[in-house]
Amino acid sequence: MILKMAFRNIFRHKRRTALTALMMIGGYVLLSFSLAFVDGSYGDMISLFTSQTTGHAQIHNDKFINSESIHDSIKSWDKIKEDLKNNSEVVSFSPRLKNGALAFSHKKTFAVEMWGIDWASEPKVTTIKQRLALGSWPSTNGENQVLIGSKISEVLGLKVGDEIVLISQGADGSIANDIFFVKGIFEKEEQGVDDYRVYTDLASAQMFYSTSHIHEVAIKLASIYNAKKFSTHFKVEEGLIIRPWQEVEKDFFKAMEIDKKGNTISYSIIMFVVALGVLNTVLMSILERTKELGVLKAIGTTPGSLSLMIILESQILAMMSLIIGSIIATLLNSYFSKHGISFSEPMTYGGMTISAMYARITLNSYLRPAVIVLVSTLFVSIFPAIRAARISPLDAMREV
Amino acid sequence: MSETIFQIEGINRTFGDDPETLVHALADINLSIKRGEFSALVGPSGSGKSTLLNIMSGLDVPTSGEVILNGKHINSMTGKELSHFRRDHIGFIFQSYNLIPVLSVKENIEYIMVLQGKSEQERAERVSEVLKSVGIEGKENRLPSQLSGGQQQRVAVARAIAADPDIILADEPTANLDSKTGAALIEMMQNLNDDLGKTFIFSTHDQKIMDKAKRLVTLEDGRIQNEEVRS
Numbered sequence A: 001m002i003l004k005m006a007f008r009n010i011f012r013h014k015r016r017t018a019l020t021a022l023m024m025i026g027g028y029v030l031l032s033f034s035l036a037f038v039d040g041s042y043g044d045m046i047s048l049f050t051s052q053t054t055g056h057a058q059i060h061n062d063k064f065i066n067s068e069s070i071h072d073s074i075k076s077w078d079k080i081k082e083d084l085k086n087n088s089e090v091v092s093f094s095p096r097l098k099n100g101a102l103a104f105s106h107k108k109t110f111a112v113e114m115w116g117i118d119w120a121s122e123p124k125v126t127t128i129k130q131r132l133a134l135g136s137w138p139s140t141n142g143e144n145q146v147l148i149g150s151k152i153s154e155v156l157g158l159k160v161g162d163e164i165v166l167i168s169q170g171a172d173g174s175i176a177n178d179i180f181f182v183k184g185i186f187e188k189e190e191q192g193v194d195d196y197r198v199y200t201d202l203a204s205a206q207m208f209y210s211t212s213h214i215h216e217v218a219i220k221l222a223s224i225y226n227a228k229k230f231s232t233h234f235k236v237e238e239g240l241i242i243r244p245w246q247e248v249e250k251d252f253f254k255a256m257e258i259d260k261k262g263n264t265i266s267y268s269i270i271m272f273v274v275a276l277g278v279l280n281t282v283l284m285s286i287l288e289r290t291k292e293l294g295v296l297k298a299i300g301t302t303p304g305s306l307s308l309m310i311i312l313e314s315q316i317l318a319m320m321s322l323i324i325g326s327i328i329a330t331l332l333n334s335y336f337s338k339h340g341i342s343f344s345e346p347m348t349y350g351g352m353t354i355s356a357m358y359a360r361i362t363l364n365s366y367l368r369p370a371v372i373v374l375v376s377t378l379f380v381s382i383f384p385a386i387r388a389a390r391i392s393p394l395d396a397m398r399e400v
Numbered sequence B: 001m002s003e004t005i006f007q008i009e010g011i012n013r014t015f016g017d018d019p020e021t022l023v024h025a026l027a028d029i030n031l032s033i034k035r036g037e038f039s040a041l042v043g044p045s046g047s048g049k050s051t052l053l054n055i056m057s058g059l060d061v062p063t064s065g066e067v068i069l070n071g072k073h074i075n076s077m078t079g080k081e082l083s084h085f086r087r088d089h090i091g092f093i094f095q096s097y098n099l100i101p102v103l104s105v106k107e108n109i110e111y112i113m114v115l116q117g118k119s120e121q122e123r124a125e126r127v128s129e130v131l132k133s134v135g136i137e138g139k140e141n142r143l144p145s146q147l148s149g150g151q152q153q154r155v156a157v158a159r160a161i162a163a164d165p166d167i168i169l170a171d172e173p174t175a176n177l178d179s180k181t182g183a184a185l186i187e188m189m190q191n192l193n194d195d196l197g198k199t200f201i202f203s204t205h206d207q208k209i210m211d212k213a214k215r216l217v218t219l220e221d222g223r224i225q226n227e228e229v230r231s
């Protein structure tokens, strides 16, 4: 009966109810829409970022993370390779040998990062091949072929076909030095990831550094959203560590999280406005019904039931608004997940270029705004509900 | 003959704190009401009729004195206990009908029974029973706004008697009705009293209406001036 009355009370003032519902719907759609965009554009940024070099997860010798020493290497690559191959989550993976070296050419020296990679598997994990601007992607191993970053080519004045001498220290303590041949140069970009890198094949790099080990395995998964779960479930042997991109690229991840938090302020303002509107409606609705509430109380309705009725009224209205709101939000979000909003000028973020934002329909972009609307409606209806419960029937009925 | 259901002992009710402007609305009221009585509370305006009825129903609290219904002291009840007390023992008829506008005639009448948790079947039977006894049949599904004042007040009487309370309190139930309709309403209440043994106590200014009462309690300046029992 209380529910029935609450339901009917909602429709007593059609225009006011419609206006309140419109505010709730507007608030919900706005929240859902912007969350879908945040999820969408951050999702795009993350996949763009991780596809440059990082991949979705990485395996290291756990000491290598701090030391970056040639000795803190992965010795059991063959076994890891088998495990990765047999895992259905894994789309592709790439082994890497990483160390520093001094590049020497035309009587100039330049400190570089030397990466031994697998010519065939590396492009399956990252977008490295697309970044090559000059020359060609090598396919043979053990012939000291290298691809170099644009900065190195600039400073050392190197062109495709030139020779470059690399000097470093081998794993056995010996001096490593050899002549390498420039097969390709990466595109010039502001703070490009390849700027200071020299890529060669794994065999050449292992020969150069007198080692048979590697230092890093980059893994691409079927879905980037499973990176954390995958990293906790995939077993690596003692001394090795597997980490999802969120940990490998901690700074990037944190920056994005802070960015996301910044948005909370604008959501709070939207909700505050909606909540004020709802509070106003609920208060008005009990003030004009004081006498009626007094009668209900006089004939035996408990204060608790009166409160419940007031709270139900606003919650029912909120739920109806959410249903309409989620239909509108779905239409909007699915349109913008296909078409996106393109920027008049592409924006760069951490070395990535983004030219359009797309919405992404996630459960989060529906559930969170729904919970926010329901909870804030509940919150603002508590005070009027208590007021209704405390009405004195005598005072209420005296006002005619 | 019949048992006492309401016992009012030494009731005082004052309004205001300032001794100079203090109003003694009720002073030393002793009154007992027996089951099946049909009593009228009369007296000039401001004599304390409404105050007395409000105290009897637990809507107002006396400054001193005891209100006892069926042996229970209502002065010491909590808010929720009072709600249940009114729901189960008191029927109200208000001056201005005060039906719930969003509920149909039927729902208004069964409201208290719903609060009491009566079954749907029991409620339906009771609703058609009381609608018959107040003479409004076939209007179950109308809203109060679709009825005349006299009809609304009949529904209000039906609501008051539906849950079979011990006593029905009515503060000037006819004040908003023309004299003919008012007389008819009182006649109907009288029939309910005669046929079903319902206990009524109502206040009124109307000479014609007080003539119908079997017991007449006259108040003046918050005191019982005169009590008269007729047959």
Ligand SMILES: Nc1ncnc2c1ncn2[C@@H]1O[C@H](COP(=O)(O)OP(=O)(O)OP(=O)(O)O)[C@@H](O)[C@H]1O
Binding pocket: B015, B016, B023, B024, B025, B043, B044, B045, B046, B047, B048, B049, B050, B051, B052
């Ligand atoms: N809430 C209140 N505050 C102060 N004084 C009050 C209050 N309620 C009633 N009174 C006073 O108590 C006295 C009795 O009032 P009451 O309403 O009981 O009279 P009544 O017999 O019902 O009068 P009427 O016939 O006009 O309805 C009056 O003097 C009135 O002014």
Ligand SMILES: [Mg+2]
Binding pocket: B049, B050, B051, B171
């Ligand atoms: Mg009065």
